[in-house]
Amino acid sequence: MKSSFFLLLLNLFFVVTFLPLFSQNKPDLTDEIALKLSALPLNCIDQEYPNKPGHTYGSADETGFSPKALHPVFYGCFDWHSSVHAHWMLVRLLKIKPDIANKNEIIAKLNSSFNKQAVEVEKEYFTKYVTGKGFERTYGWAWLLKLDEELVSWDNPIAGQWHENLQPLIGQIIELWMEYLPKQTYPNRTGVHPNSAFALGFAIDWARENGNKEFEKELINKSLDFYGDDRETPAHLEPDGADFFSPSLEITDLMRRILSRNDFEKWLDSFYTQKGIDRISQIPVVSDLSDYQTVHLVGLSFSRAWCMKGIAKSLSEGHPLKPHFEQTAQKLLSNALPLVFDGNYGGEHWLASFALMALE
Known part of the structure; x- marks a missing residue:
């Protein structure tokens, strides 16, 4: 009974505190909602545990590796792909809400993440380990391209620097994706991470923003083959x-x-x-x-x-x-x-x- 009463009070507190922020007819991204949403990725990008690394151990030498050792950029937020789209979100908020109250905190966090040495380690992961080529294929790959697309389409010097620093990893993913597409015989129609249509859509967006006609053509052909x-x-x-x-x-x-x-x-x-x-x-x-x-x-x-x-x-x-x-x-x-x-x-x-x- 005490537990149920506590949950009731907690729910009432939530309704009084947060519900007025949301329009029941047409929710809008107000400055206040943007700030509250931004707090969640800011809190988890540097949180290493709990963690679901998705790493396949190739030898006993790898058993001591922490998530951060394997992925010095995208180690937080429970898993690699969630960290990637958390970074995307912070970039996007800076872009559309340039006066967001925690702007300096967001920039500092992203500056810390997008450094060249750490990105090189992220790149090496995909070729260094036994199942590296298939790591985060294709859900995490898609979110990484969405992150880069956001940077490419933003006329901002700091975004340009972040984009440049990410390019070794982006290039590695494009290479792997182009290698994988001819082998992808069947689509995955699940409602979770392996869903093929989601990833193909994000990848097409990136290819068009970056003018990569060859990649775009292969993605479109695969999409029509799967779903046309x-x-x-x-x-x-x-x-x-x-x-x-x-x-x-x-x-x-x-x-x-x-x-x-x-x-x-x-x-x-x-x-x-x-x-x-x-x-x-x-x-x-x-x-x-x-x-x-x-x-x-x-x-x-x-x-x-x-x-x-x-x-x-x-x-x-x-x-x-x-x-x-x-x-x-x-x-x-x-x-x-x-x-x-x-x-x-x-x-x-x-x-x-x-x-x-x-x-x-």
Whole structure:
């Protein structure tokens, strides 16, 4: 009884303290919300433990390596990919909120991370260890390119320096990805990290921003091969119990990048059933915010929202899914945004960057 009463008081405190910050109709990235979101990556980028390094030991000599020894840049935030998109988030906030109150703290943190020697160690990891070539393929690779895309597209001297320092690692990832694409026979349609459509979409964005036509062509060809003939996708079976992606929406968000509007709408009209649309429009039920897997479903609301926003922008005014996706995206955002601050490290180490993606 005492525990239940304490949880009730905690929830009431949260509602009174944080809920007024979020518009229930159309959540906006206000300065106050941006500042609160930025605190989460700032708190975890230098937090080495708990940690899920994903390292495959090739010999007994490696058993003493700490996460920071293996990854001197992206060692915090529980795992490598979460650290990468935490860095992306801080760069993005500096870019769109140049007067954010903790600007100096963010710059100092990023200056510390993006140093040439540490980046070289990160690069070497992918060729030095037994399974290095497959490390973070392709989810972490995609977020790394998103980070670099943010820097490349920002006309700012310090961003230019960070971008330059990252290039050895970026070059290594592009080389590995180009090597992997011809071998990637089948797509991964899961709702978690290995999802192929998510990574292909981010990689295409990077290739276009950087003018890498060869990489872009290979990515587009692979996307069309994987998804061009998809029909009546079983979206009514989504989600799985720990999904933070909608497999069907990730595919749709990818295809809107590579098809003309007319071709995309034809493809879309045969891709979804009404039953599937109804299902992905429902707010995911999150039964336990403290569970490191169940909390993924909060991220699902955010990724659904950013996909729906991107898809809606690509549709003509008369398409019925345009207003539906616009409205559903806001509903998902309104429900999920307060939950970013209401769990534990299982959500705090990554959800803020998903929230930022969805808010924009």
